[in-house]
Amino acid sequence: MLLYGGKSAEHEVSILSAFSILQAISYNFYEVQLVFIAKDGRWYKGPLLTEKPVDDSVMQLADGQEIAPCAIKSENTIVFPVLHGPNGEDGTIQGFLETLDMPYVGGGVLASACGMDKIMTKHLLQVAGIPQVPYVPVIRNVWRENPKQIFEQCEGSLIYPMFVKPANMGSSVGISKVENREELQNGLLEAFRYDQRVIVEQGIDAREIEVAILGNEDVRTTFAGEIVKEEAFYDYNAKYVDNTIKMQIPAEIPEEVQTKARDYAKRAYMILDGAGLSRCDFFLTHKNELFLNELNTMPGFTEFSMYPLLWENMGIQYNDLVEEIIQLGLNRYNQRKNLVIEH
16 A cells, blocks of 8 residues: 655655655555545545556546545555655654554654654764764744744854754755844744744755665665755755756765764664664765764655665665565564563
């Protein structure tokens, strides 16, 4: 069962990822039931696919059969929740699927919730001793009551430029680069459109490198790839609409940096109780200082996304990667079924 769309601002990214996955699934072994979540939160049941769709028109199901979410429960089914952002990647859907007792692809409730929340991720990384850039967490109610205090806290702990980000959002949605107090205020207002909790990070002159992770207990990582910057900051449109991002795979970095990035990625994945797949994003300074930025528990899966391209560089083709992720979801479900939960 392919579950996609969603209520978050990353709705369109989810549709792109889902269609790419539909092209790669082996229809010799699977039938694929489409289930679409509209932006207003309504669930729609689509066709049962027995072969690769001809085009992406099959993805739009808002005029289809509306269903109650619990109606998706079925036997001999694994759910592939290709959902990005809040109400999909943040543990809500994962908890729902646990309640339905259905196997699913990707991280569980804890990993999804903590990985989605940038503030919680940073707390856990600090416990694990993994370096990260300085930051200031900001709560909307606190900012409303005393904005001057928040400005002074940010400017006392950080220097411009800074990046303002919603705590629970991805794909560069709601993120602003700010150079002064006026821009900081506007950046906070923009970020608060998406979340009640916001993080203000120190801006640094750094390259962006990413490591893909695969596995449950047996965790594997790829060589790091790099987002080659032609601009200081890539927004949502550059990443997913205009497709102007350029990637270098593997990244041209020293061997010791590659080793450290893969080690940090694995440690972060394990402390968050990751499962199935994730992508770990880093900043790398000109002094080869490495800072972990975030762990994405359901990375973009479009044809030009970094995650599948990193595994392709390691020798795993897209269709094989999709199959392995499905099997990891089934294995995790079966292992958890064997745990003793009562006496």
